[in-house]
Amino acid sequence: MSIVSPWKHDFPVYLSHAHPNLCYLDSAATCLTPKHVADAVFHYQCYAHANSHKGLYQLSASVTERVEHAREQVANFIGAHSGENISFNHGTTDAINLVAYSFVEPLLIEKQEGDQANIVISAAEHHANLLPWQRLAQQYNVELRIAPLNKDGTINQANLSALLDSDTIFLAITHCSNVLGLMNPVANICRIARNKGIPTLIDGAQAICKGAVDVSEIDCDFYVFSAHKIYGPTGCGVLYAKGSLFDSMRPYQLGGGVIESVNYQQSRFITGPLKFEPGSHNVAAIVGLIEAIDYMTDISWHDVNQYIDNLANYMHSELENLPFYQPLIKRGDSNEKEKISTLVSFQVKKVHCHDIASLLDNDGIAIRAGHHCAQPLHQTLGVNASIRASLGLYNDVSDIDKLVASLTTAHKMMSL
Amino acid sequence: MALTKKQHVDQKESRQQHQLYQTALLAHHKQPIGFEVAINADASHEGVNPACGDEITVSCEIKHQHEASVITAIAFHGDSCAICRASASIMCQEVQGKTLVETQVMSRQLTGALSTNISMIGELAEQFSPLLMIQQFPVRKQCALLPWNTLMETLKCLPDQP
Numbered sequence: 001m002s003i004v005s006p007w008k009h010d011f012p013v014y015l016s017h018a019h020p021n022l023c024y025l026d027s028a029a030t031c032l033t034p035k036h037v038a039d040a041v042f043h044y045q046c047y048a049h050a051n052s053h054k055g056l057y058q059l060s061a062s063v064t065e066r067v068e069h070a071r072e073q074v075a076n077f078i079g080a081h082s083g084e085n086i087s088f089n090h091g092t093t094d095a096i097n098l099v100a101y102s103f104v105e106p107l108l109i110e111k112q113e114g115d116q117a118n119i120v121i122s123a124a125e126h127h128a129n130l131l132p133w134q135r136l137a138q139q140y141n142v143e144l145r146i147a148p149l150n151k152d153g154t155i156n157q158a159n160l161s162a163l164l165d166s167d168t169i170f171l172a173i174t175h176c177s178n179v180l181g182l183m184n185p186v187a188n189i190c191r192i193a194r195n196k197g198i199p200t201l202i203d204g205a206q207a208i209c210k211g212a213v214d215v216s217e218i219d220c221d222f223y224v225f226s227a228h229k230i231y232g233p234t235g236c237g238v239l240y241a242k243g244s245l246f247d248s249m250r251p252y253q254l255g256g257g258v259i260e261s262v263n264y265q266q267s268r269f270i271t272g273p274l275k276f277e278p279g280s281h282n283v284a285a286i287v288g289l290i291e292a293i294d295y296m297t298d299i300s301w302h303d304v305n306q307y308i309d310n311l312a313n314y315m316h317s318e319l320e321n322l323p324f325y326q327p328l329i330k331r332g333d334s335n336e337k338e339k340i341s342t343l344v345s346f347q348v349k350k351v352h353c354h355d356i357a358s359l360l361d362n363d364g365i366a367i368r369a370g371h372h373c374a375q376p377l378h379q380t381l382g383v384n385a386s387i388r389a390s391l392g393l394y395n396d397v398s399d400i401d402k403l404v405a406s407l408t409t410a411h412k413m414m415s416l
Numbered sequence: 417m418a419l420t421k422k423q424h425v426d427q428k429e430s431r432q433q434h435q436l437y438q439t440a441l442l443a444h445h446k447q448p449i450g451f452e453v454a455i456n457a458d459a460s461h462e463g464v465n466p467a468c469g470d471e472i473t474v475s476c477e478i479k480h481q482h483e484a485s486v487i488t489a490i491a492f493h494g495d496s497c498a499i500c501r502a503s504a505s506i507m508c509q510e511v512q513g514k515t516l517v518e519t520q521v522m523s524r525q526l527t528g529a530l531s532t533n534i535s536m537i538g539e540l541a542e543q544f545s546p547l548l549m550i551q552q553f554p555v556r557k558q559c560a561l562l563p564w565n566t567l568m569e570t571l572k573c574l575p576d577q578p
């Protein structure tokens with residue numbers, strides 16, 4: 001393993017006039033931005049910006065073309081059939097809400113009085129993939145079922161399967177938990193659901209940074225992710241919908257650009273993904289996402305994954321050597337690729353997570369402390385909060401060594 | 417066990433290990449005053465910090481003395497960070513024997529000092545010196561204020577509030 005990340009110099013935040021000593025261990029929250037992406041956004045905004053899909057003039061037309069081409073590029077990146085299956089929005093949260101209110105709510109409205117129904121999620125969901133379903137369940141008086149986890153933190157397939165029945169109208173689960181870090185066997189899970197005729201959504205916010213997502217292989221109905229979790233900008237999310245699902249859905253947010261014709265009494269919506277993109281597009285963020293995908297492809301997803309997996313193994317073993325280290329989930333012995341988590345959530349024995357985060361911050365270490373938008377999961381695991389360290393391609397051995405040293409000092413200082 | 421005001425100042429001058437976690441604050445964290453002390457509580461209340469899920473319960477015993485309600489005993493318990501624990505400890509040290517009105521004024525002054533960066537002066541600054549660095553760490557302000565907010569709620573639970 002290289003001692004210094006070969007890609008670190010692509011990230012201007014580490015320059016001497018910015019934060020040369022930054023030890024950034026919060027990539028699961030958001031990734032730092034490579035210069036390529038920042039430059040692309042800057043360049044677009046300075047020299048190419050206009051409103052897409054609206055103007056007839058050249059500048060606007062080329063922006064429209066860029067957005068439509070971006071759909072194809074994203075489709076290609078995640079193994080979707082075509083750009084027609086890709087809709088842009090503000091992020092994972094936005095995309096999940098869109099599916100909740102454009103696809104699932106109409107199913108609930110159709111449901112006859114007295115009909116049973118349930119929605120199934122897992123115990124490891126981010127609030128973004130819990131709250132919209134919780135609200136729908138309350139509003140329409142249907143059951144929200146929670147699939148339990150295995151000891152390693154992945155979703156228990158047998159138990160999940162048992163929860164899916166003829167009344168299940170939707171299954172929404174995470175591809176990879178932002179707290180526990182292991183990949184769920186989503187292709188298997190979607191097959192089980194499909195055999196029972198249940199539509200599926202996969203929250204890919206954490207899995208997308210591995211670059212190997214293939215929605216056709218997973219065969220889910222919806223797949224969602226955010227650009228900022230793969231080194232792109234915030235403000236751009238992706239919603240993939242299988243086949244012609246978009247056509248059967250009702251847009252829940254309305255505005256400019258989504259209608260074929262409108263009068264004061266009624267409107268006819270256009271078809272395709274644009275129907276779910278009311279208002280002006282955040283083109284700069286879409287441009288940034290495409291640049292991020294290109295950047296990662298250029299430097300090689302394979303090399304990056306191998307590098308980060310090696311570093312993650314180093315991180316886990318170094319932390320496991322600390323007598324006060326209490327991971328939320330104990331790591332198994334397996335060395336299989338899917339079993340390497342590039343993040344870890346833990347507690348320091350008898351020291352509060354917020355104190356650890358403040359002390360580490362004093363040493364220039366950016367780390368997450370709290371429930372990481374997964375409060376019920378923490379409750380399930382019997383804790384209030386945890387500390388989370390997550391890796392990006394700019395991290396290297398020195399970051400882990402710093403973390404370990406700083407944790408040791410903090411523990412010594414704070415323990416009672 | 418209570419730290420005298422003199423000790424606070426000495427410790428502050430002796431060393432500044434960490435801007436936020438100074439010796440004086442750590443002393444309160446490690447040997448908190450009023451922590452899990454059994455009292456004959458007239459009122460108690462559980463406060464929660466929604467940002468981190470920390471919980472703290474503050475209880476107090478009130479007596480009427482010379483036409484005023486006085487806090488004759490105060491205690492707290494719960495799972496919280498060092499800032500919150502130390503703040504609760506200082507609170508227990510400072511409000512013991514104070515009237516409800518004096519306590520409310522103190523709470524308002526501390527809240528004001530932490531929120532507005534107005535520097536405290538005189539006795540108050542000395543009393544709260546271990547906490548004053550929090551002005552520079554706004555994200556931790558709510559940790560220091562949780563015990564005080566909880567105490568104010570506790571006082572509201574009293575049967576005959578002044």
Ligand SMILES: Cc1ncc(COP(=O)(O)O)c(C=O)c1O
Pocket residue numbers: 028029090091092093094126128129174176177178203205206226373
């Ligand atoms: C698993 C998971 N789902 C959803 C989200 C929400 O993503 P965003 O904040 O980009 O909408 C996150 C982000 O932390 C996440 O990790």
